[in-house]
Amino acid sequence: MGRTLAEKVWDDHVVRRAEGEPDLLFIDLHLLHEVTSPQAFDGLRMNGRPVRRTDLTIATEDHNTPTLDIDKPIADPVSRTQLETLRKNCAEFGVRLHPLGDIEQGVVHVVGPQLGLTQPGTTVVCGDSHTSTHGAFGALAFGIGTSQVEHVLATQTLPLDPFRTMAVTVDGELPDGVTAKDLILSVITQIGTGGGQGYVIEYRGSAIEKLSMEARMTVCNMSIEAGARAGMIAPDQITFDYLEGRAHAPSGADWDAAVAYWKTLRTDDDAVFDHEVRIDASTLAPFVTWGTNPGQGAPLSAAVPDPASFADPGDRFAAEKALEYMGLSAGQPLREVRVDTVFVGSCTNGRIEDLRAAASVVEGRQVADGVRMLVVPGSVRVALQAVEEGLDKVFTAAGAEWRHAGCSMCLGMNPDQLAPGERSASTSNRNFEGRQGKGGRTHLVSPQVAAATAVLGHLASPADLSDAPALAEV
Numbered sequence: 001m002g003r004t005l006a007e008k009v010w011d012d013h014v015v016r017r018a019e020g021e022p023d024l025l026f027i028d029l030h031l032l033h034e035v036t037s038p039q040a041f042d043g044l045r046m047n048g049r050p051v052r053r054t055d056l057t058i059a060t061e062d063h064n065t066p067t068l069d070i071d072k073p074i075a076d077p078v079s080r081t082q083l084e085t086l087r088k089n090c091a092e093f094g095v096r097l098h099p100l101g102d103i104e105q106g107v108v109h110v111v112g113p114q115l116g117l118t119q120p121g122t123t124v125v126c127g128d129s130h131t132s133t134h135g136a137f138g139a140l141a142f143g144i145g146t147s148q149v150e151h152v153l154a155t156q157t158l159p160l161d162p163f164r165t166m167a168v169t170v171d172g173e174l175p176d177g178v179t180a181k182d183l184i185l186s187v188i189t190q191i192g193t194g195g196g197q198g199y200v201i202e203y204r205g206s207a208i209e210k211l212s213m214e215a216r217m218t219v220c221n222m223s224i225e226a227g228a229r230a231g232m233i234a235p236d237q238i239t240f241d242y243l244e245g246r247a248h249a250p251s252g253a254d255w256d257a258a259v260a261y262w263k264t265l266r267t268d269d270d271a272v273f274d275h276e277v278r279i280d281a282s283t284l285a286p287f288v289t290w291g292t293n294p295g296q297g298a299p300l301s302a303a304v305p306d307p308a309s310f311a312d313p314g315d316r317f318a319a320e321k322a323l324e325y326m327g328l329s330a331g332q333p334l335r336e337v338r339v340d341t342v343f344v345g346s347c348t349n350g351r352i353e354d355l356r357a358a359a360s361v362v363e364g365r366q367v368a369d370g371v372r373m374l375v376v377p378g379s380v381r382v383a384l385q386a387v388e389e390g391l392d393k394v395f396t397a398a399g400a401e402w403r404h405a406g407c408s409m410c411l412g413m414n415p416d417q418l419a420p421g422e423r424s425a426s427t428s429n430r431n432f433e434g435r436q437g438k439g440g441r442t443h444l445v446s447p448q449v450a451a452a453t454a455v456l457g458h459l460a461s462p463a464d465l466s467d468a469p470a471l472a473e474v
Ligand SMILES: CC(C)[C@H](C(=O)O)[C@@H](O)C(=O)O
Pocket: 035, 036, 063, 127, 128, 129, 130, 143, 411
């Protein structure tokens, strides 16, 4: 019987297989950041072990880094300690680090792909759930816990339990103004935040094949929000074009050999997935979340749902609690929800195409009174590219704040936070209670919706801007 893409990559990495035991897999790329690595390095130190493959290990600083005054000492003692500890550990163990201020610094999941480190058919791990992002290249990429980080540092291998396979097939054309973010938010609302549990999801179909690499990363990034172990997309010419010429991509004869291998990384026609979900891209619309998990979403044109409309008692209870926390009432049109903060950034939507999309909406317009808009590039390289294109000026002219690269307001581990009761439209991936700061309320949106929301002061899409050409109601 044929094999799926995920099964092929898995099989190519098994270094030990024994009856009744998890397979031991070789890991091609281990990414580190300041939050989940300290105890792992402590463990190595206690056992007198080195990092087995420093050449396959790379660290960057992202979660605890400020996005203003980056040349000043870090005020928050916890953040300062986290960063100092990573620097000390990387120096002691000989791990390559891109610290704050470095040209390759940025959110770990933006940095890996842009350096060409993330390649088709590789295994990629990081002590971070959004490692699923790298699956966009046809890599088997997943987040791991701190004890697994230690195991990979020490051995460059990882014992892994078998997974199940799910196909999410999206065929057809995405309507104008509907993005990869809308697509994945819709998928999560459809299958639920636990719907992917135990599965590696492969996104396929004509709508996926048309997505750029950056859009594919947005989709795979949020696989974890459906509970999946990983998300993958088969590599194709779009993947190869993105990788060619990048710092760590193969070159010359190695490139040709690599592409020949990468072309074999497709699910066989006779392979069988354990579960399949089919979506018609033409039915999708700009999508926003109204609740406190990424599966509590609806089309922007809809209203806040009535908890009573959920058949499942658990879903009903979750919706009641979410509306209370979010300060929303059933039946309220989502377009009438006013925000005070807009965040464009994160490993979901902090890449250059995302900034271009947001800039094209705010260009020549103003951020609404009483709204603060933060634009935070996912990496220094993204920032430099944006500056070269003049996007920073577009944002600042509109009244937005142009910040330094990092995780920023995606989560409250640095100074960029919501105050209690504040409400944001955010291009990030999690809307949990307190995610962007204690008491903060988050609506997950695409960069286009974020930008239109900043201009109008309430959840909106570019089609809602009064001077926008009249588009069909979406
Ligand atoms: C801090 C880190 C462990 C965490 C993750 O695992 O994803 C963070 O990146 C997040 O997005 O919540």
